[in-house]
Amino acid sequence: MTKQLQSVTLSRPGDEHRFSVRVYYEDTDMGGIVYHANYLKFIERARSDWVRGLGVDQVAMKEDGIAFAVRRVEADYLMAAKFDDQLEVLTRCLSVSGARLMMEQQVMRGEDLIFSAVVTIVCISDAGQPVRLPANIRLLLH
Numbered sequence: 001m002t003k004q005l006q007s008v009t010l011s012r013p014g015d016e017h018r019f020s021v022r023v024y025y026e027d028t029d030m031g032g033i034v035y036h037a038n039y040l041k042f043i044e045r046a047r048s049d050w051v052r053g054l055g056v057d058q059v060a061m062k063e064d065g066i067a068f069a070v071r072r073v074e075a076d077y078l079m080a081a082k083f084d085d086q087l088e089v090l091t092r093c094l095s096v097s098g099a100r101l102m103m104e105q106q107v108m109r110g111e112d113l114i115f116s117a118v119v120t121i122v123c124i125s126d127a128g129q130p131v132r133l134p135a136n137i138r139l140l141l142h
Contacts, residue, residue: 017053017091019046021107023081033080039115040073043105046089047119054140065126066134071100072120079114081107087114094118096141098132 021042029035051058051068061067081087087107094102100122107115123131 015092017046017050019049019089019091021045021087021089023083023085023087025083028083033082034085036077039075039077039107039117042087042089042107043091043115043117043119046091046105047103047121050091054137056137056140061134066123066131067126068121069124070119071122073117074119075115075117077115079109079112081109081114085109093141096133096138098138099123099130101133101137101141 023034027034027038048058058068087109090106090108092104094104096102100120103119103121105117105119106113123133125131
């Protein structure tokens with residue numbers, strides 16, 4: 001048995017997870033707006049926090065020879081975020097199968113949706129080969 005599951009802190013799978021992000025100078029380009037690739041960093045941090053909140057120990061997963069990997073990102077840049085903006089990343093699970101997890105992630109500034117993405121996550125082995133999502137993770141999300 002693996003050590004991947006510690007405790008569940010979200011009451012229901014599919015609940016919306018919220019993660020705050022402050023825009024720092026290093027996140028912006030010469031025009032003072034958030035550089036496009038940094039939105040991917042923001043949503044990655046939010047996904048990691050969401051997984052941790054579910055009680056999934058990614059260090060234990062790695063010790064078991066399994067890691068999460070992004071398979072696909074479909075992103076829409078809707079508005080620009082700027083230096084010192086307070087953003088919130090909303091994450092929710094759209095679907096789970098034996099091999100993949102699809103999530104919707106939205107970056108909000110107040111009531112304004114500024115970035116939206118659908119992200120497909122898979123698991124891979126230490127050798128980089130695809131593997132099934134661990135059963136305990138599938139159970140958490142069904």
